[in-house]
Amino acid sequence: MTFLLPNSRNDLDTPVATVGKTSVRICDVVRDVRGIESIVKRAIEDPDFGWPERRLQQVECHLHIFPSAKELEDWDGFLLGRYPPVYSPKSSRCNDCMLGVCDLSRERGACGIDLKTKCARDSLLDACKGASQMISHARALLNEALKRFGRDKRISHGKNVRYPSINTMLFTGTPIYTLGDADDALRYAEEQLVELLAAASQESNVIDLESKAFHAGSMYLLAGEVAELVKEACFGLCSAADRELVELPNFPHFIERGIGALDLEKPVVLFVGNSFLVGIAAVDFVRASGLEDEVQICGVGQMGLDLGRYYEKTKNLGGALKVLRVLRAGIPDVIVVGEQCVPANILEEAKKTRTAVVAVSQNMSMGLKDRTDAALSEIANALISGEEAGVLILNPKKAAEVAVKVARELSRGRKKFELPGLEAAEKCDGCGACDDACPNDLEVSAAVLAAKEGRANELSEIYDDCLFCAKCESVCIARIPIVSLVLKAAVDKMRAERFKMRPGRGTPSHLEYRDVAYAFGFGTVSGMVAIIGCGAGNEQDVGYMVNELVDMNFLVLTAGCVAADIASFYNEVEKKHLYEAWAALLQIRGFLNCGSCSAFSHVARAFIKYNHLIARLPLLGNFEEHADYTLGKMPMGVIIWGPASPQLYAAAAGFARLGAPVVLGPHGWKFQRFLLGNVEDRSKWWAYDGFTGRKVEVDPAPPHLIIPVETKEEALTMITRLVFRVNDFRDGRMSKMDSYWSFYERFFNSIPEDFHLYVRADAELPWTRKHKMIRILGEKYGWDVDKRRGLIIRAKHRDGRLLTPEEYARDYGIRVGQYSTFLERLIIREAARRGELADADKKDEEW
């Protein structure tokens, strides 16, 4: 990078950005400056989000503004080199082109592709599918907002948000302050998506393909942020951004979750999929019409959360995945069906219980007639009479009014819970086809056979773990309505489901960050973990994990359908359900729900924000540096629980690229691509000493980037392992070691076999376990220790040398408090980047 005197005559015609007395030619800091000169200049000079002068002088400033995936290959290449993709191919056959079907198990296909490349292309496609769903969601909201308010409409981020639109800023170099800014940002994501899809059928290199899958993940988070901003700023979803700290522990309001919260004598309108605009319109209509005490507005999945943020009387009926549970029981009188997370047979299912369907998305129109232009009364009458089972209405206000009107009519005299008796099980011959079909490996046939003998308990137990996909029914030769039987057996359980939950509150506020920043930065908080996902088979699993992590002093966030599942977990110590047991704060002993799946972006911004707060990293167009810092320093991780959807695939890619490792629950094995480190290969575990440029062997932290596990106990233990960082402070390393060891010992009745790899000094060993650890280091791993005094005399390097603590600190890991990086250009001094200071002796002389 060239530093110029501010008034250098030779460069008067070259645009420069100036911070203090330091200037830099803007053409030197981006690959192609054409058309973005002012953005680049601002990205450097902005007093809040730009570059501190000292930082500008120290590292090689290189911004990525509106980057393609290829422009971020330095970072992606590093990640994928350290955590190479491991694939579980869906099939070894490729049928993607017109040359015919090729078996790639032994040889390349007709186009020259091999199996790994085919898997990588599938990976990119999956990530693109997920990204497209979020981009489409954001676009629908944004277009409506643009029509209503125009491009110049200011977006308020709230008085307690200092860093707006963080996910976006990292890629576009511009904060979102108006709807026009949001439109520009989303256009960028849309363009990238088109490019990525084009590459998915052409690109031939695995690493390039996975880099692009990462990019789709980043676009997913960016689009999620746009969607959230529009929902909050234009459509009134509650946000913590304007609240005072004293309000936050009880913010937002509680809503009720569960069928037990409903008055089944009153009309029920259920919102499914992304039917956000119609949902908001329905609430407005109900309020304006004075029907709040009569018409019950309910949502599953995203709508159960988003509507809850808008309307306190919203009833959340659980994750989107389990909508069939509600439908089969005949709970809703009308369902409003948007796009995403909707079963393809929802119309057929609705017909079974004479539930009227109002489709509101042209992406999920189900063959229904488009009645957008028909008169409201005409549409309503057709639905009420049963002349039409469903209609498509692409006008949110009209769709909302039709839904409410029809529900009021249909609910009269309509019976709920009309389910077949257990005698329907009599046809079961125990063939076991349902067992084989069950995606959750439940022992369905045994339960049905038990029902045949008059025992309903087994079916009732199935209810707790069932995904309600009805695959068992579709394969049953005897045509037994197994799902309905399960519901019948569990009617009492369903009726008893009534929990309080907080529906989501958007971003963590600046006040919370400031409050916990030092504890987080220096490690008295073990880490920050987000538990997200599409909802689990057993709802108790996610609640259990939240509870354990809060208990272990992690900062815990959630978003997505699992947020509703969490509500049902009962904390035996506090004698409360989880949302009532813990304060809604991003603090120790707190736990907060950000919102629906678009709120995954709030999780990402929570991660990034800490980097800026603690290290003052510039935000605009500076993704790589943030990801580098997160992976090297910040103890953040994500647990994804429940079935593997494209949206979660994209989200996982986005978080992983950001340097936040991801643990996938057992269903995550269906993701078919994992990013696993090889701890044994010492050549993979290095970092640059940020001052000298010396490449140092480091602890394998975090050991994996995306890893699937089998149980919730494994997930908890793995996440405590994945929050280790090479740049941990002493207290941080100590608390992480304690968490990791605690879970490991408790769940597996043994000690972590790899703990010695993370021991840098005896002062970092948890006090309560120190002597035991020292003894094991001596006896099992050959370290020279003083057991009595609990001291490490000589540590055993991975190459077999016994080293004094000083030698060990020099040759293994990053010295505590020392700046480190994985990217050469972020080494602090130019001489060091050239390798001139890399020699250890020179380093000691220098420092």
Next chain:
Amino acid sequence: MVTVIVDVEGAVRVLRDAKKLLILVGSRLDGDILSTVVKLAEGLGAKAGIAATGNTAAPLREMGIDAGKEWTAEVVSRMLHSEGDKPDLLVFVGFYSFVLSGVLSTLKHFASCKTLALERRRFENADFSLSEMSKEAWRDALMRIAEGVIR
């Protein structure tokens, strides 16, 4: 490569023929079947190791078996990347089918070891697999396999 469906005798032959094998114990195993698997490993002697995945390390230790806690994904990764002395046969028992399907697919396509699925259902991506059977029949089959390797 086509999956060979094996009966009890066939499974015994595969286990006996292996030079070095690792038995991965999945998270679904309960007490008595876990004992059978331990018996199987003991019957195979020094050439067999047990990898306790899921939460099975604790019950195995309670049974006096010092099986190391393993993460299935890490075992798979080692089979792909490790330079060391690796097993030539991986045996799976007690896994969720959606977990094992993925694991077997990776190993089938990218690793050199053979795989044997001692589960209640047929796994297409295994080199050798038992076929569909009831829980009771499976329990009995495992017992007979454990006894078979000793004889």
